[in-house]
Amino acid sequence: MCWYSTSEWMEKIAAKKQTLAFKKGEVIFKEGSPATGIYFLLEGIVKVHKHWGENKDLILHFSKPGELFGYRGLGDDTIYPVTATVLEHCTACFVPMDFFNETLRINHELTLQFLRFHLNELKYAELRMRNLALMDVKGRIADAILMLEKRFGKRDDGFIGLQLKRQDLAAYAGTTYETFFRMVNELIKEDAIAVKGKQFSILNHQKLAQYGRVDNPLL
Amino acid sequence: MCWYSTSEWMEKIAAKKQTLAFKKGEVIFKEGSPATGIYFLLEGIVKVHKHWGENKDLILHFSKPGELFGYRGLGDDTIYPVTATVLEHCTACFVPMDFFNETLRINHELTLQFLRFHLNELKYAELRMRNLALMDVKGRIADAILMLEKRFGKRDDGFIGLQLKRQDLAAYAGTTYETFFRMVNELIKEDAIAVKGKQFSILNHQKLAQYGRVDNPLL
DNA sequence: CGCGGTTTTGAACTAAGTCAAAAACCGTGG
DNA sequence: CCACGGTTTTTGACTTAGTTCAAAACCGCG
Secondary structure: OOOOOOOOHHHHHHHHOOEEEEOOOOEEEOOOOEOOEEEEEEEEEEEEEEEEOOOEEEEEEEEOOOOEEOHHHOOOOOEOOOEEEEEEEEEEEEEEHHHHHHHHHHOHHHHHHHHHHHHHHHHHHHHHHHHHHHOOHHHHHHHHHHHHHHHHOEOOOOOEOOOOOHHHHHHHHOOOHHHHHHHHHHHHHOOOEEEEOOEEEEOOHHHHHHHOOOOOOOO | OOOOOOOOHHHHHHHHOOEEEEOOOOEEEOOOOEOOEEEEEEEEEEEEEEEEOOOEEEEEEEEOOOOEEOHHHOOOOOEOOOEEEEEEEEEEEEEEHHHHHHHHHHOHHHHHHHHHHHHHHHHHHHHHHHHHHHOOHHHHHHHHHHHHHHHHOEOOOOOEOOOOOHHHHHHHHOOOHHHHHHHHHHHHHOOOEEEEOOEEEEOOHHHHHHHOOOOOOOO
16 A cells, blocks of 8 residues: 655655645545545544545544545545545644646656555555445445454454554454444454454454455455 | 546557457456456446455446456556456457557557556545545445546436446445435435436435545545 | 256345434524 | 453344345337
């Protein structure tokens, strides 16, 4: 996910531009509002999500320090197609759209890396499309948990290095709170995972992967 | 969708490289097989899809002449994450991966266009993710039909310029054949669309858009 | 004319969503 | 240290959208 890992560009940016702080629960930008720039996350966790109807939304992505978000505002129309909300207090460095576009025009290496990054994002998005359309809820939840461990690692005690509300986990798996809850219980009963408060840990990757799927690039 | 429209690159390619012909029903490349290159479609229609389980699959995209497909094989792993199957007899020009990558390395303008294209693809994929997760079937079918008209235009008699099997339409909307059928009946009864064999036409965009959604960039 | 593939319909079934209401948990301020 | 109010968590009962299965009817075509 770190397309820019070999790029010095980001460091330069981070040093030069102003950094902003956002507190838990704050909305950084909202679906439908004009896209003014992209953000480079220095600390904290952000969720990127899309909503539908009154109180439904689907979480597309959790961003962690060192990653970009808001780049979905680039492209043909300059409106954020997603909302970004702070899950854990964060600081981010804001890069105005013009500046970023200009940089892309000039820096071929960066453009290539950015392209590469998006190719992977696209693949992942399409994988999830299929999962949402064809896989059952249990499988999607299994995938969600595997993804979390992969992306946020696990601590010494085995629990995943990121604690989320069940509501958010459910919204990532594309299901309701209650259904999520029931499925998690089943997974616990089957000794596939263990849960303690907001902490999740995977006991049996094998079993979990049976529900989810092998060909997930994030696993 | 025509990211390359202003690029001369494609013409050069099409002139230089060999073109291949595929007949209806033929699989051009298959999910999981090594990605050898990308294709530039000259004639015909191709569906790009992902499968799951025995007999389920989700259609991600219909490609028409003048478009690329197979670029999803680019990126970190060089395995096609999708299958491409011919819907209407087609000819395509094959561009080996190495060559394409090399071109990207050299041609900055092309890279930028390609990036732009993918940003839009990503947005669209994420929009559809949300639709699959949160919208009901009727809405997704409405969207599918609107998308078809938008992308393939309508003929003089008002019918959409592409005829698909219901099976494929259902697979695009992420539902079963039978459900698709029933929903289409409802839409007909409500005078939102008209159907004649494989031909679909939209009678009331307004009504259709109510089920689907305004914020679809393809509409 | 008959055969293979669609289309159409009905009925049964089930996965998942919805609603509602305890129970547990948590910070915070007295 | 406890009580309080609000947010999560946990459960049960119910509803329903959508799938599945199975069997007609239909249609184009060799």
